[in-house]
Amino acid sequence: MVQVKTEYREEEEVLSPASVCSGSSSSHLSSQTCSSDDEQLLVPAASILPVQEQDQSAAKKPRRSRARATGKNGEVVMVVKKTRRVKANNRERNRMHHLNSALDSLREVLPAFPEDAKLTKIETLRFAHNYIWALSETLRLADQLQEAPSFSATPLFIQDSHSPASPSASSWSCTSSPSSSCDSMSPSSPASSSSDILDYWQSADHHLHINHSQHHHLVPGTTAYM
DNA sequence: TAGGCCATCTGGTCCT
């Protein structure tokens, strides 16, 4: 479903040489035609060299004309700006890689999907949201059943809405998170009893492991079901 | 071919 195009590796802030992409002075370099690694290595080198050359020329010719100095300073400013931009790009790239790594970690702890059914970013976040909700509800129901054998089937979302300690299920909405009106499997759906929770999990388990080819139909609040 | 998803670049803003 979702293609994974890039194998991440921990990137270093170190600027190193070489790449065919550096020649591009345009603001947008294709991530495919010019790999991030190559670009990272290349652009910085190209940016730094002029600085070194400038320093050497300045040492040899301290009495250069004002106009010439201004021009050189202009070049230096440009080089400094470009170097900062390249470093910022590298940081941003690493930041996004870390973010993606965190998302991968999150995917690993979610109910298993086949390799070829990797959840998208938004699906991962929404599914995790609902997964946590369902787990917490399961625990809460278990506690209720232990404490009150005569537990009545009061709608969970109503109880939650009066519980300041736990995230209110009634606060779930279509815009920020899954809701009953958006998806029948969402947390705020009328899961009115422990059997409903069990149904939820049985259904989820069934679809996740048996009908996983259409997993997105069963992941509450996914993009396709907003 | 359109739409979805993604990686990357970029400039602005906020924080330390």
Added chain:
DNA sequence: AGGACCAGATGGCCTA
């Protein structure tokens, strides 16, 4: 000042 964070823009890849 420099780094982190963010959102918009851009272009590539893939699928229906």
